[in-house]
Amino acid sequence: MCIEEKALNAPPFLMKLVHVGHTDSLALSHFQQAALSYGQACYVEAIQHYLAGLKLGAAQHHYVYADLAKAYEMVGEWDTALACLDIALRLCPDSPTALRRKARILDEKACYNTLIAFDDFKEPPPLQFLEQLRVSLTKFPKQVVHSEFFNLTCHSEMNSQTVWNICRLIYRTYSELGEMLGYYPASPISISVANTNGHATTSQRSMPRWASGCYDGGIRLAYCAAGEPVLSILYALLRHEWIHLLIHHLAHGRCPVWLDEGLAQSIARPMFQSERRDLQHAIQKKCLLSCAVLNKPFNRLPTKYRKLAYIQSAAVVEFLIQQFGFPKIRRLLHQLGNGTPIEVAIEQIFGCSLTEIPFLQESAQMSNPAAT
Known part of the structure; x- marks a missing residue:
């Protein structure tokens, strides 16, 4: 079966890439830069280099699609990652790397999809929320929300719907985990959210490179995406750090x-x-x-x-x-x-x-x- 036939079910932007039949030095340069960007946790940049390289050549190499899938996995774009792996497996049906990554991504997707019902987060933000939402139009734009239980700062550009959904997830976390461990913070919690794409902002520099969340008296969450964050991933990170917060107050630093x-x-x-x-x-x-x-x-x-x-x-x-x-x-x-x-x-x-x-x-x- 020819490569073109193998790609029939792929997304349009990937189908175009499969038709390229040779590899040139510029394509290899893009792939090398993609690997370097991936190693630096600049996953969006890595994706861009993989796609640029595929347009120039090497579309017959299954491992390029397998590596591109891994980059998409890291930004939570599981469906696109799976589409890349489908191409890799059509090119090389017995690739252990592609098979292993596909199983892992299906596992991750199923796990995170159990955390929230996405249909529950389509409700538009109320007018009162939009009126209270403060947007700072500085060199590094940020959006700020103050509430009775938390003070949220979004250090990356997000649409108001996303900010509203994050606030709803914080309220849910406050309620559910408070009931679970029997403790509710006495004062508003400072929470910051930033899209780093591997580049540390001022509020993120003290975080370890491998971490996506940190509790140090406040909660700091980092995500990497080309656009809006994946809510289920942010929710898991938020719950993780909120538990650290509750344990800190309950055990007074004595918890193993x-x-x-x-x-x-x-x-x-x-x-x-x-x-x-x-x-x-x-x-x-x-x-x-x-x-x-x-x-x-x-x-x-x-x-x-x-x-x-x-x-x-x-x-x-x-x-x-x-x-x-x-x-x-x-x-x-x-x-x-x-x-x-x-x-x-x-x-x-x-x-x-x-x-x-x-x-x-x-x-x-x-x-x-x-x-x-």
Whole structure:
């Protein structure tokens, strides 16, 4: 089957690219720049270079479409990413990379789509909201919303509908997570949202490069997109950081890192199937991280262990929630806030020791990752 026939079901802009049959040096230059931009977390820029290179050549190479799909994945454009992977698989049906990425993106899309019903967010913003929305027309335009519970600053250009939807998600987070953990902040929370595309703004410079959210007394969220942010991703980030905020107030800084991050991760969104497979793989290979390692700040762990730290902590908390329920989780946080050591609090509330909890290990099954 010819390449043209294989691309019949692709979006129009991708179909045009499939017809190009050779690669030139300028195309290769674009692909090299795309890879560099991707490595710098400039995903929109990477996409632009991939598309420019494909217009010049290499459309017969499946791996280019597979890499383009990965860039689209990082900005939450799952449907376009899947379309790219469909082309890659038509060009090379048994490509393990394309097959693996397609499975992962389908998993991510399904997970995030469970968080919100998009039809609920088509309601236009009320006139009162539009009148209160403050727009700063400076060199770096921003939009500001003040409310009883939060002060929101959007550091990137967004339409009023998106800002309104973000406000609705904040209200929902305030209500749902407040009820879940039994605490509501006493004063308005400062929240900032910025489209970085890999370029740090003043409010984002102290954030680690791998993070998309940060709680440091206020909540800062970063997203990367060519246009409006993906609401479901922002919602997951918001929930994650809001849990950190609540734990900070409830436990007064005495919460172990694994519990803090595990609660934030497990409440923010469901675990991906790929993450569950990674967890099972770690169990089978006997390379779970020790409780001592999981109690170190995750941003200080080597990158290759950081993902497992989040997955493992989320699995621990998921077990505790399913086994004992949120009332006992709330009691645990209050006990920690009162100064009770975690080992004692676990014993008193759950009737077991730390090492009896699944996915928590008394000693490392592997060499100490913090020392590598």
